[in-house]
Amino acid sequence: MSQYSGKICFYEGRCFTGRKLEVYGDCDNFQDRGFMNRVNSIRVESGAWICYDHPDFRGQQYILERGEYPEFQRWNSHNDHMGSCKPIRMHGEHYRIELFEGCNFSGQCFEMCDDCPFLQSRGYGRTCVNSVRVYGDGAWVMYEEPNFRGRMYIVERGNYCCHNDWQAQNPNIQSIRRIVNYF
Secondary structure, X not given: OOOOOOEEEEEXXXXXXXXXXXXXXOEOOHHHHOOOOEOOEEEEEEXXXXXXXXXXXXXXXXXXXXXXEOOHHHXXXXXXXXXXXXXXXXXXXXXXXXXXXXHHHEEEEEEEOOOEOOHHHHOOOOOEOOEEEEEEOOEEEEEEEOOOEEEEEEEOOEEEOXXXXXXXXXXXXXXXXXXXXXX
């Protein structure tokens, strides 16, 4: 199994019952594989995954790491809709991210290499993050609220010129954490 793959199983029913869909890589539309978008439990057997409540990697994002999720509330969802998923591209174990106050990498820049439950407590004076550069090997989850709560957005190695690039509706980010891939 390569560092870009993994295995995740989706179930229509709670507690791993009902129809099952096994996925080993990018899946842009569950319905194309004969599985409706109703998911009530998930088992992540390997890797770390970004799951979306709509097809084509759109909509609300959920980060799922190795483990069992017997009901949709366990992955912080408010409903049983799931339409697409892909493994998080992990390259190694070196993490570095730069957060920018303005779009196109302008304004105050704040660099981090580890988890932060509240950006303002570390000296980042604003709640707005309008652009991001992810360096190194790892991927990150950015949260709208402190202590890794609220809507989440996953960013992998690359440049994100504005909050729309990571599918956010607004630039409010107050906590971030590294995604550790367990194979």
